[in-house]
Amino acid sequence: METVINTTYTPEEVGFDIPKQSEVKTTKGDSSHVETDMAESDAWINDDGTLGHSIRNKEGQIKSTVHVPHTTATTNKVAVKEKEIPVPQPYPVEVEREFTVMExxxxxxxxxxVCAVAVSLIIMFRKPLLTIFRKIIRL
Structure with a gap:
């Protein structure tokens, strides 16, 4: 059996709500103001000289794109496939002429x-070959 697994990634847009939160704190000090994409902050000085500070998250959704995988599995019961390849038939080759008996x-x-000539040359020149061989070994 043969199993083929294909995974494709499709982009999908997702969003989630920003939670509503609010906090107020009073301290002594200077004034300040901070604002971001998700929150805004205001600060003020009270009549008694303390600093008031409030922070609030903005309403809305945060949106983003994520790639979600989708997997599919396909199973083939026959994994071995037979393919027929044609074989060319032998054909007669025309020869110019047949070899003669002497050829x-x-x-x-x-x-x-060739082997007999090589052996006879080695036998004929064995003494000079052995002296050269001995000189090479002594070096």
């Missing part, structure tokens, strides 16, 4: 003669 003999005896 066939020469082809059959060639390597035997």
């Amino acid at each position: 066939q003999f020469k082809l059959a005896v060639f390597w035997n003669l």
Whole structure:
């Protein structure tokens, strides 16, 4: 059996609500103001000289794009596929002429003669070859 698993990633837009939160704190000090994409902050000085500070999250949703995977699995019961390849039929090759008996003999005896000549040369020149060989070994 053969199982093929394909995974594709599709972009989808998601969003979630910003939670509403509010906090007020009073301290002694200077005034301040802070604002971001999700919150705004106001600060003030009270009559008694203390600093009032409030922070509020803005209403709305945060949106973003995420890639969600989608996986599909396909199972094939026959994993081995047979493919028929045509084989060319042998065809007759026309030969110019057949070898003569003497040509066939020469082809059959060639390597035997080469070996016999090599052996006879080694036997004939064995003494000079051995002296050269001994000189090389002594070095």
